[in-house]
Amino acid sequence: MSPPVPPELLTDDVSLLMVLIDTNPYFWSSIKQSFPFSKFLSDVLAFLNATLLLNQLNQVVVIATGYNSCGYVFDSAGLVNARAESCLPELEKFLKNDASMSTEDTVNGVGHSLLSGSLSMALCYIQRIFRSGAGHPQPRILCLHGSPDGPGQYVAVMNAIFSAQRSMVPIDSCVIGAQHSAFLQQASHITGGVYLKPQLLEGLLQNLLTVYATDMHSRNFIQLPKPLGVDFRAS
Amino acid sequence: MPQVKIVAKNFMDMVASLPALKLDKLFQNAFICEAILRSLPPLAKKYVLHLLYIDVAVPGKSLDDWVLTDGLSKHKVAIDRLIQLRVFTETFDRKKEVSYRLNPTFQLNIQKHIKHGGILPRQPLSSSGSLRLPSLEELDAYAANQWECFLLHLISSSEAEKSTNFSSSMMKIFQRGLLSQRDEKEPPRLTEGGFQFLLMDTNAQLWYIIREYITNSEEHGLDSADLISFLLELSFHATGEAYSLNTLNDIQQTIIRDLADLGLVKLQKGMRESWFIPTKLATNLSISLSDTSSRKQGFVVIETNFRMYAYSTSKLHSEILRLFSRVEYQLPNLIVGAITRESLYKAFQNGITAEQIISFLQQNAHPRVAQRIPSVPENVTDQIRLWESDLNRVETTPAHFFDEFPSRDVFEAACDFARECGCLLWENSKKMWLVTKFESFPQMKEFLRRHKQ
Numbered sequence: 001m002s003p004p005v006p007p008e009l010l011t012d013d014v015s016l017l018m019v020l021i022d023t024n025p026y027f028w029s030s031i032k033q034s035f036p037f038s039k040f041l042s043d044v045l046a047f048l049n050a051t052l053l054l055n056q057l058n059q060v061v062v063i064a065t066g067y068n069s070c071g072y073v074f075d076s077a078g079l080v081n082a083r084a085e086s087c088l089p090e091l092e093k094f095l096k097n098d099a100s101m102s103t104e105d106t107v108n109g110v111g112h113s114l115l116s117g118s119l120s121m122a123l124c125y126i127q128r129i130f131r132s133g134a135g136h137p138q139p140r141i142l143c144l145h146g147s148p149d150g151p152g153q154y155v156a157v158m159n160a161i162f163s164a165q166r167s168m169v170p171i172d173s174c175v176i177g178a179q180h181s182a183f184l185q186q187a188s189h190i191t192g193g194v195y196l197k198p199q200l201l202e203g204l205l206q207n208l209l210t211v212y213a214t215d216m217h218s219r220n221f222i223q224l225p226k227p228l229g230v231d232f233r234a235s
Numbered sequence: 236m237p238q239v240k241i242v243a244k245n246f247m248d249m250v251a252s253l254p255a256l257k258l259d260k261l262f263q264n265a266f267i268c269e270a271i272l273r274s275l276p277p278l279a280k281k282y283v284l285h286l287l288y289i290d291v292a293v294p295g296k297s298l299d300d301w302v303l304t305d306g307l308s309k310h311k312v313a314i315d316r317l318i319q320l321r322v323f324t325e326t327f328d329r330k331k332e333v334s335y336r337l338n339p340t341f342q343l344n345i346q347k348h349i350k351h352g353g354i355l356p357r358q359p360l361s362s363s364g365s366l367r368l369p370s371l372e373e374l375d376a377y378a379a380n381q382w383e384c385f386l387l388h389l390i391s392s393s394e395a396e397k398s399t400n401f402s403s404s405m406m407k408i409f410q411r412g413l414l415s416q417r418d419e420k421e422p423p424r425l426t427e428g429g430f431q432f433l434l435m436d437t438n439a440q441l442w443y444i445i446r447e448y449i450t451n452s453e454e455h456g457l458d459s460a461d462l463i464s465f466l467l468e469l470s471f472h473a474t475g476e477a478y479s480l481n482t483l484n485d486i487q488q489t490i491i492r493d494l495a496d497l498g499l500v501k502l503q504k505g506m507r508e509s510w511f512i513p514t515k516l517a518t519n520l521s522i523s524l525s526d527t528s529s530r531k532q533g534f535v536v537i538e539t540n541f542r543m544y545a546y547s548t549s550k551l552h553s554e555i556l557r558l559f560s561r562v563e564y565q566l567p568n569l570i571v572g573a574i575t576r577e578s579l580y581k582a583f584q585n586g587i588t589a590e591q592i593i594s595f596l597q598q599n600a601h602p603r604v605a606q607r608i609p610s611v612p613e614n615v616t617d618q619i620r621l622w623e624s625d626l627n628r629v630e631t632t633p634a635h636f637f638d639e640f641p642s643r644d645v646f647e648a649a650c651d652f653a654r655e656c657g658c659l660l661w662e663n664s665k666k667m668w669l670v671t672k673f674e675s676f677p678q679m680k681e682f683l684r685r686h687k688q
Contacts, residue, residue: 012277013277013280042350046349046350047349049348049349049350049352050284050287050349053269053272053273053345053348053349054272054273054280054284055273055280056273081471081473083352085352205288206288209284209285209287209288210284210285213281213284214281215277217277218277218278218281220303220305220306221278221302221303221305221306221309221310222278222281222301222302222303222306223300223301223302223303
């Protein structure tokens with residue numbers, strides 16, 4: 001945790017961005033041809049650097065959503081001239097660890113990643129920020145998700161969504177996979193975030209910069225994509 | 236054309252008012268691009284990101300489409316700002332439709348930054364045996380002390396114990412507008428602006444001084460663009476790390492000595508080389524680019540009996556309090572005084588108003604009394620205002636006095652004439668004396684001349 005920032009320095013647009021990255025290896029190997037993980041990662045890192053660039057008080061926390069586990073891989077708090085690239089060693093360690101936990105050799109389809117777990121971790125972190133003192137940056141959560149929804153996580157995900165709604169934290173979601181995600185549609189709908197499934201993944205960075213870099217203050221003034229429809233089915 | 240008038244209010248306004256050629260040169264430095272981006276209003280930052288990877292001009296109409304109706308005014312401000320700083324360049328097509336694109340140098344620098352990362356302006360020295368770095372607390376204390384010393388020097392050179400590196404001509408420039416001197420023998424007095432300056436928080440004061448320093452940089456042989464770029468670069472150094480002085484060029488070496496006087500950096504000498512350590516004041520420079528109106532913690536307690544207790548060790552505070560109160564005794568951490576009529580009259584004579592004094596007392600109220608409403612007792616504030624209005628009971632008007640009228644008729648005609656043109660101030664018909672406003676003298680003279688004939 002960083003030392004509290006003097007409240008007078010917190011301008012309207014200072015934000016705390018919690019980014020949840022889907023690292024489910026089965027999913028990424030399924031779309032290896034069209035959109036490799038490395039390309040995805042380089043876009044995301046550029047986006048994170050841009051966020052850090054906008055305001056020196058902006059804070060970025062990256063949580064990896066794995067197949068068996070999830071974990072914090074990067075926190076820009078307290079770093080001077082923080083660069084998102086510095087999360088790579090941590091991410092690699094996480095991926096190795098996550099892979100070693102797998103017991104079965106083969107998975108049916110691409111499997112599900114632990115969205116509920118990483119959402120809860122993000123919310124815990126935000127709660128800690130809320131309680132740290134008077135001044136804190138405006139938090140928001142961004143899910144970069146590809147794996148299909150795991151029906152078994154329905155209750156846990158919904159609980160996380162309602163808790164985010166209660167603490168007025170919007171959940172933005174960007175779906176990388178082939179199908180829409182009903183979980184994330186609902187999450188963004190309920191918490192007032194943005195849900196988007198980019199048509200062309202090559203333009204992911206442009207999407208991230210135009211839509212998801214919008215801080216909470218600017219959202220009052222800027223047009224953001226509106227959902228076409230929300231799938232309210234349980235799972 | 237941008238509709239916002241350029242007023243050098245904060246640092247970025249100064250950057251914006253630089254000539255286009257110099258501004259384009261500044262953009263070649265990646266740090267400046269970064270600092271400029273950070274200083275922009277939130278919406279403007281967004282637009283830069285929107286256009287970051289677009290290499291063609293975007294019609295202004297489609298920019299307008301991004302905004303909700305609520306944000307139109309903010310949108311306008313953002314666009315104007317971007318054009319002012321030459322981050323956006325405008326082009327007009329045949330139909331007079333405007334389109335915008337990012338300044339290519341700026342665009343490239345920001346793209347490079349987010350993809351590959353910036354390089355630090357210079358590497359900090361590794362801590363070895365010869366290098367003993369001050370702790371952050373020590374550094375903060377050093378910066379605060381240095382700044383206070385400078386301020387004290389600024390408002391009364393006689394009180395300061397340590398002289399500064401600034402030449403007296405530079406000091407004079409800083410004092411301009413803050414102090415006024417009626418004649419050589421009298422010590423200079425604090426003007427209204429000077430008093431307001433002392434009421435500002437450190438960052439705002441710092442900006443005022445830096446601004447004066449930059450605007451007058453040409454006089455002492457520095458290029459303002461060099462100065463600005465160095466100051467911005469400095470704000471990207473890490474607080475408390477040591478950087479070798481050898482990495483600076485000659486111009487920067489001169490600048491850094493001045494900055495050390497202001498407490499922005501601490502200079503240290505080692506066996507072989509010297510180094511500088513940026514303090515919080517320096518690294519906060521680019522944060523405080525936007526106008527923040529923060530307050531320092533208060534220290535003054537005023538009692539209903541006009542006694543004043545100021546918990547402060549600062550000599551500067553005692554100087555400020557002395558401006559309008561009678562300081563009775565001073566303990567190491569406490570200044571005790573009283574607000575008296577005489578002390579206030581002295582302040583009023585110096586052009587300090589009652590409202591300024593009251594707002595100073597309120598803003599600097601000790602945390603213990605600050606929660607109370609009102610934080611300064613009402614009878615004290617009322618009395619301060621009453622004493623001020625006491626001084627204003629008598630109003631003076633420049634006037635002309637006429638007497639020895641040849642006859643009562645002439646006198647009465649003159650009185651009527653003066654009354655008609657609204658310049659009559661006073662008349663005494665018994666003694667035939669007449670007082671009129673100063674500016675109507677020619678009319679009166681003309682009238683009397685006609686009557687004589």
